[in-house]
Amino acid sequence: MAFQDRGPPEDDDNFAPSPMPDLQRNRLPTLFEVLSRRTHPPVDLFSFYIYMRDQQRSVDYLDFWLDVAQHMSLCRHYVRELRRSVLVGTPDLEKEESRRSSRVLEAIGDIGAGPSMGTDKEREQNAQMSAYLRDQPAPSALFDSPQGSQERRARASTQLSSQGITDSNSPAHAVAREDIRASAEKILYTFLLPGSEREITLPGSITTDITTAIEQEGRDDPEVFDVAKDYVFQAMERDAFPGFLRARALGNLIPPTIIARLIVGLISMFGGFWTAFILIFLNASRGTRCWEILPFTIGVYCLASYQYSLDPIMALLGLTEYTPFSFVRIREPYVRKLLVKRSITVLAVTILVDAGISLLFILVPGKRL
Numbered sequence: 216m217a218f219q220d221r222g223p224p225e226d227d228d229n230f231a232p233s234p235m236p237d238l239q240r241n242r243l244p245t246l247f248e249v250l251s252r253r254t255h256p257p258v259d260l261f262s263f264y265i266y267m268r269d270q271q272r273s274v275d276y277l278d279f280w281l282d283v284a285q286h287m288s289l290c291r292h293y294v295r296e297l298r299r300s301v302l303v304g305t306p307d308l309e310k311e312e313s314r315r316s317s318r319v320l321e322a323i324g325d326i327g328a329g330p331s332m333g334t335d336k337e338r339e340q341n342a343q344m345s346a347y348l349r350d351q352p353a354p355s356a357l358f359d360s361p362q363g364s365q366e367r368r369a370r371a372s373t374q375l376s377s378q379g380i381t382d383s384n385s386p387a388h389a390v391a392r393e394d395i396r397a398s399a400e401k402i403l404y405t406f407l408l409p410g411s412e413r414e415i416t417l418p419g420s421i422t423t424d425i426t427t428a429i430e431q432e433g434r435d436d437p438e439v440f441d442v443a444k445d446y447v448f449q450a451m452e453r454d455a456f457p458g459f460l461r462a463r464a465l466g467n468l469i470p471p472t473i474i475a476r477l478i479v480g481l482i483s484m485f486g487g488f489w490t491a492f493i494l495i496f497l498n499a500s501r502g503t504r505c506w507e508i509l510p511f512t513i514g515v516y517c518l519a520s521y522q523y524s525l526d527p528i529m530a531l532l533g534l535t536e537y538t539p540f541s542f543v544r545i546r547e548p549y550v551r552k553l554l555v556k557r558s559i560t561v562l563a564v565t566i567l568v569d570a571g572i573s574l575l576f577i578l579v580p581g582k583r584l
Contacts (some may be wrong), residue, residue: 241361241549246448246456250280251357255546257463257535265537266459270470273455275413276447281404283444285370285439286398287341293390294344303531317506345436348395399435407443417443466524473521481515487511491576511548515569519561527558527565 244254252260268274274420311485406415421443452510462469468476485511494504529535533551534542545551 237581239548243460243549244547249456250284250448256543257467257537257545258547258550262463262537263456263459266450266462267455269538270458271455271461273500275406275415276451278413279415280444280447280451282402282406283353283437283440286395286402286440288349289390289395289398290344290437291341293392293395296389298545341437345438346535348436349434351392374561390572395399396435399429399439401442415447417446421446450464463535464547464553467530467545467554468520468526469536471539472536473524475523476517480514482522483510483514483517487514495576495579495581496583498583501577504577506571507576511573512565512569515572516565519565519568523557524555524559525554527561527562530554530558 228440243269247255249263254260256262264274264277267277313561315361404424405412407417407425408414409422425439425443428439487507490510491504491507494507526536529542532543533545535543535554545554
């Protein structure tokens with residue numbers, strides 16, 4: 216995975232959708248389910264990425280979490296392939312160190328290729344994997360001199376992207392230990408160090424501990440980022456995710472479209488009132504005044520859409536807006552159910568208000584001035 220601002224993770228092979236999303240979930244999804252790609256539009260990871268980028272303006276936090284998850288995938292892939300090679304057998308297996316490594320790798324068990332989904336078994340395997348990686352430091356991490364820090368930083372900035380590493384079973388995508396080291400350094404130099412390219416705000420103690428662990432202790436195991444990853448996850452869960460659910464699960468419009476509907480609604484209502492008073496003071500027939508229904512309907516509909524952040528007709532058709540003039544089908548069953556109920560309510564309010572205003576100006580007696 217490239218560590219630059221890579222854009223929404225729509226087609227990222229390293230975070231492929233879960234093969235069995237929970238379609239029977241009779242509730243809104245959790246943040247972990249969204250990040251694990253166990254959800255469908257409009258509450259999927261792609262939607263959350265766009266929300267964090269365009270509305271929260273804090274997509275760096277999400278990128279950090281995804282990059283740490285990718286670092287975990289890289290380590291899992293490396294250890295899985297290493298375990299496979301040990302089980303097949305190596306010429307050095309008679310050495311004590313090789314026998315010890317073999318026992319440790321067998322104890323870890325068969326590690327999957329993708330990011331951890333958070334089960335107890337996987338957490339135990341991840342802890343064992345991190346312990347193994349700490350016991351087997353990367354060659355480039357053995358007490359590098361402080362003068363080599365800038366060189367390591369430049370190397371880490373380009374190594375992963377130039378190699379195009381992915382979490383794949385193909386031999387062409389074999390992961391070396393140096394790749395894991397470069398991945399850890401890249402996360403540190405991109406997100407955590409003061410003045411870094413995409414620095415995120417973390418407690419100073421967390422940043423200091425990670426910097427010391429990577430640059431001085433030579434660690435690159437996934438557990439080195441655990442505290443920061445948990446902090447970022449909790450921050451997103453507390454500050455961003457509730458707003459995301461309100462925007463995407465209870466509405467189907469984005470802020471620019473919502474503002475545009477407010478403007479159109481106010482203009483239409485002004486035009487409707489202006490026309491109504493003109494026809495009243497011209498003593499026009501009630502049949503002629505029925506044309507007032509058109510601007511009032513447009514105005515009330517647009518203002519209701521602005522108030523509820525929801526286009527009811529579009530929602531009943533099963534569509535939601537990702538970006539301006541870009542629509543996708545609602546595939547999350549529970550969200551579809553919620554939006555249909557809210558759409559019916561909004562349509563009912565729209566019809567009642569529109570009918571009340573229209574009848575008032577149609578039936579009021581005219582008086583020519």
